[in-house]
Amino acid sequence: MSEKEKKVNRRDFVVTASYAVGAVGVAGVVWPLVDQMNPDASVKALASTEVDISSVEPGKSITVLWRGKPVFIKRRTQEEIDKARSVDISELKHPEKDEDRAANPEWLVMLGICTHLGCVPLNDKGDYDGWFCPCHGSHYDTSGRIRKGPAPTNMEVPKYEFVNSKTIKIG
């Protein structure tokens, strides 16, 4: 090829512009194909659920389903609360105060899902008297915080509120 032919001319501009327009068009068509896999309107519509907690005794917990996931609602004893609050925050893998996780100390509400690979931990098990995940051996304390094992973070506290003294609304 000679030097003259390598110079950018109007045809090169048209070719590049055509590619650019084509790429935008392809991206526009691909997005609906990708986004259709995201949660649909009917899944999102199930975003909140109300739970009657009047029958839960101190020291007991119930598990409810919210967005297809188990939610632990634990009515903690004073001993368990003290244990959760006396921990030195600096020694935690994922430092969070128990006060921030349970605004009402008697009630701990969290997603019952191990943050490692999503199994459901078992209640009243493990080295810290909280939860223990049987899949890959993560130990959680009485505040649902990760203390030992492969899970990277504490069990997640969802958005919830007390509708009245007997009912919690999750979501």
Add this chain to the structure above:
Amino acid sequence: MSDHEYTPRSKFGKWFNDRLPLLTLGKHLTDYPTPKNLNYWWTFGGILTFCLITQIITGLVLAMHYIAHADLAFASVEHIMRDVNYGWLLRYVHANGASMFFLAVYIHIFRSLFYGSYKSPREIIWILGIIIYVLMMAAAFMGYVLPWGQMSFWGATVITNLFSAIPFVGESVVTWLWGGYSVDNPTLTRFFALHYLIPFLILGLVVLHIWALHVPGNNNPIGIDLQKPSKDTVPFHPYIVVKDLFALLLFMIVFAFFVFYSPNILGHADNYIEADPLVTPTHIVPEWYLLPFYAILRSVPDKLMGVIAMFAAIGVLAVLPWLDTSKIRSAVFRPLYRQFYWILVLDVLVLGYVGAMPAEGLYLLVARVATAYYFAHFLIILPLLGKKERTLPLPLSLTEPVLGGSVAMSAAKHKSEKNNL
């Protein structure tokens, strides 16, 4: 090759072949010159083709009865087992067929590792094979989810959660994969759609795999380049076809044993309990063919690094042709490599065993050592071995070892190859 000069004998054949040269292709396939020393380890390519076709046919008919819905899937599988004519047979062939497929593919891969079939000029064949293997794992995983039992559900949960380890976008990626906030009906329907699609992608890649094979021709147990066609080769049909069919018959005996005598031995009893999002089975394990990778995942204490190690264990295979620096293909002429090869086989079996055991105590320690060795084999031992190893003299042709060719000549050839390294 003489393909281009091929002329069909019949007038219609000639008319047709001029318009679509299918008969030329058929002639190429039957005449394809094959090394005459191929042993029974070379029959697994044909066996794998049989496995793929078996899975596609049984899968097609199962899909006529299966219902991909979270509320109905489990019952529809039991319906297939109890009500559908021969449904039990079709499902057991399909489920055990997956295990047979992996058994064959592991033998096929390890044959390639022993005889150096991945080396130049066959790198593309090897990489296509690795892509097929990855797609097989994806298809098998999604297929295992479809019965919607406890292992289906929790296996799907654990495996999809691997992607949550991706920094920043992990959670969004997992939600996108699920189509919700947990594994649920949208997940099941898309897995079914993909499970149906992947075998056909594999079929397309198999065509490319064979096409790429037919360019340089087969490797062989001696691992030397052959003149094709020559007295070192035989036509694919009938010589290799008959040998492949005989091996296939033996393979089908093993296959039939599992289907008819112990159809559930390779599965998990937990999968006959319907999926329950509130209860995790106490001991989650994947199917046997994924256990070595599961062991690697669990041997790393950090979530993200564990996931990276697991994917790297497969990825390292893709670059193997460039990690193995030895120009000698066959382990027959590599006394040191042969030993390391068998240690690797043992290492992978150990990984498989500890992958099925709880990740604690001695099992965890063994898993860590075996994981470290797995990577050391590919990343340290193979690159160094190619430079240090004293290989044995290569014969000049396949007939030489039998007919006793010139020893001096083969020694001279060997010397020149050493100089080339």
